[in-house]
Amino acid sequence: MPNKSDEAADIDVVRRVLAGDVNAFEKLVARYQAYVFSIVRKHVPPENVEAVAHDIFVRAYRSLPGYGQKSQFAKWLAGISVRTCAGFWRERYRRREVPVSRLADAHRQWLDTIMADESAEIFQNAGRQQEAREILDQALSRMDAQERMVISLIHFEGCSVKETAALMGVSAANVKIRAFRARKKLKKLLETQYD
Numbered sequence: 001m002p003n004k005s006d007e008a009a010d011i012d013v014v015r016r017v018l019a020g021d022v023n024a025f026e027k028l029v030a031r032y033q034a035y036v037f038s039i040v041r042k043h044v045p046p047e048n049v050e051a052v053a054h055d056i057f058v059r060a061y062r063s064l065p066g067y068g069q070k071s072q073f074a075k076w077l078a079g080i081s082v083r084t085c086a087g088f089w090r091e092r093y094r095r096r097e098v099p100v101s102r103l104a105d106a107h108r109q110w111l112d113t114i115m116a117d118e119s120a121e122i123f124q125n126a127g128r129q130q131e132a133r134e135i136l137d138q139a140l141s142r143m144d145a146q147e148r149m150v151i152s153l154i155h156f157e158g159c160s161v162k163e164t165a166a167l168m169g170v171s172a173a174n175v176k177i178r179a180f181r182a183r184k185k186l187k188k189l190l191e192t193q194y195d
Helices: 004-018 022-041 046-066 073-095 100-116 120-141 145-156 161-168 172-194
Strands: none
Touching (some): 004 022, 004 046, 004 073, 022 073, 046 073, 073 120, 073 145, 073 161, 120 172, 145 161, 145 172, 161 172
């Protein structure tokens, strides 16, 4: 997170961009590129990180007139980042493209590796972890964007309910309700995968 002098510099850059110096926005991109990428990497598949990060900066640029300097620029940008990641999953959920065939191939490949190798125990542990991750990813991909985001923020990233509410732009009570429902749905999805 930036310090107070960085925040003052951010506000100055925002003012310059709003005054017509569009090239000044490059300074904000350079300063926050790693920060945005670190957020996006936690929420979208690796092959989509760059495109989603690009969308975040485009949305931030377009939203600059609405930045009221009530919060730090970094927090404002983090909110846009989280909402853009949620939008990514919402769009993917609408298309319902779940790569089940790829999952099946990975399992076959995993079994072949275990049978061929002398140190099967090491590969079994790694395989179980990979299989568990794939099953969890598949279940999460069947949830809508808001459910997936609240589960990810609270349970995978360790954000508090208050932090999650600020990032998602909803109330803390709403986050608690969404988290409860999302956990219940995730449990049901995981149980049906084992049946």
